[in-house]
Amino acid sequence: MQDFLKHTLSGEKPYPSAGENDQLRWQWLDEGILELTPHQPTRQAIVISAGIHGNETAPVEILNQLVTLLLQGEKMLVPRLLVILGNPAALRANKRYLRCDLNRLFGGRWQQYEDCPEARRAWRLEQALETFWQAGNNVEIGWHLDLHTAIRGSYHPRFGVLPLNERAWPEAFMQWLTAAGLEALVFHRAPGGTFTHYSCEHFGASSCTLELGKAQPFGENDLTQFSEAKQALASLLFGEALPAGKHAPRRYRVSQQITRTSNAFQLHMDTDTLNFTAFPQGTLLAEDGDTRYYVKQAREYVLFPNPNVAPGLRAGLLLVEDNAHNDVLG
Numbered sequence: 359m360q361d362f363l364k365h366t367l368s369g370e371k372p373y374p375s376a377g378e379n380d381q382l383r384w385q386w387l388d389e390g391i392l393e394l395t396p397h398q399p400t401r402q403a404i405v406i407s408a409g410i411h412g413n414e415t416a417p418v419e420i421l422n423q424l425v426t427l428l429l430q431g432e433k434m435l436v437p438r439l440l441v442i443l444g445n446p447a448a449l450r451a452n453k454r455y456l457r458c459d460l461n462r463l464f465g466g467r468w469q470q471y472e473d474c475p476e477a478r479r480a481w482r483l484e485q486a487l488e489t490f491w492q493a494g495n496n497v498e499i500g501w502h503l504d505l506h507t508a509i510r511g512s513y514h515p516r517f518g519v520l521p522l523n524e525r526a527w528p529e530a531f532m533q534w535l536t537a538a539g540l541e542a543l544v545f546h547r548a549p550g551g552t553f554t555h556y557s558c559e560h561f562g563a564s565s566c567t568l569e570l571g572k573a574q575p576f577g578e579n580d581l582t583q584f585s586e587a588k589q590a591l592a593s594l595l596f597g598e599a600l601p602a603g604k605h606a607p608r609r610y611r612v613s614q615q616i617t618r619t620s621n622a623f624q625l626h627m628d629t630d631t632l633n634f635t636a637f638p639q640g641t642l643l644a645e646d647g648d649t650r651y652y653v654k655q656a657r658e659y660v661l662f663p664n665p666n667v668a669p670g671l672r673a674g675l676l677l678v679e680d681n682a683h684n685d686v687l688g
């Protein structure tokens with residue numbers, strides 16, 4: 359197989375569906391799911407996913423460029439690698455999703471939804487992660503990087519969102535996130551139906567949703583904006599030197615979730631409000647019938663505000679700064 363993305367978009371099974379070169383063996387497991395195994399033994403098992411939302415195409419292109427180098431035998435592969443293009447049908451349609459948001463369905467939540475393409479895909483992707491991580495012997499490094507782009511512009515154009523985790527995040531993982539050029543890290547404090555929450559909770563993976571810029575259709579991405587993240591991914595996969603991160607990312611914690619529960623939901627924000635816009639205490643940010651969402655702390659920052667989500671889903675997050683960490687950064 360020459361081009362994993364092309365095959366995925368064509369909807370056809372590649373022939374042959376497995377092969378090898380001087381560096382690795384590869385196996386196409388299912389639509390948008392490819393496993394690459396280095397010839398030398400390794401204790402690193404890494405999952406890199408992109409296209410969980412079908413309109414977030416730049417990370418898909420970047421990931422495919424790296425995978426192409428590996429398939430052509432031009433680069434050595436250090437870890438066992440599972441590459442996932444999350445929602446191929448939505449990628450073909452250039453839509454975030456066809457029937458329901460795939461990144462809300464993991465951890466078995468797909469069972470609560472009517473049968474739809476995303477519910478089936480969430481189940482399939484859960485199985486793929488389970489098989490991949492269970493196959494590894496003595497996995498020392500189990501990472502999952504889920505690559506996205508955001509709907510809105512942002513005061514921090516590149517940032518990471520980390521799922522709730524009872525364990526401490528490994529130092530090497532945090533260093534890698536800095537090297538990837540992320541300007542901010544957001545720490546969830548509650549469970550969720552995201553792919554990264556699933557991999558962290560069920561397999562103890564060090565997982566992060568990387569938001570690498572603004573969502574654009576295929577062919578309209580300026581991939582130079584993604585060069586630091588691409589370089590950091592190349593280091594991880596090919597064993598090349600990790601680029602020095604310029605600045606440690608600022609840290610934020612989720613303080614509140616705004617949830618749309620009804621058709622009466624109203625978001626009191628301009629449509630061009632950027633991610634990480636700060637609001638002072640007392641500001642009314644959203645209302646939904648009798649429920650009102652106010653800024654409760656001296657200053658809270660908004661992330662992913664979106665009034666158009668399906669009822670029951672997150673319509674935005676509010677964040678506070680982790681001052682203990684950020685004061686050291688200055």
Ligand SMILES: O=C(O)CCC(=O)N[C@@H](CCC(=O)O)C(=O)O
Nearest residue numbers: 461506508509510519552567662
């Ligand atoms: O820009 C937006 O409103 C959404 C961008 C996006 O898809 N973000 C992820 C974040 C996942 C997480 O919380 O880890 C999502 O909403 O699924």
Ligand SMILES: [Zn+2]
Nearest residue numbers: 411414506507
């Ligand atoms: Zn996304």
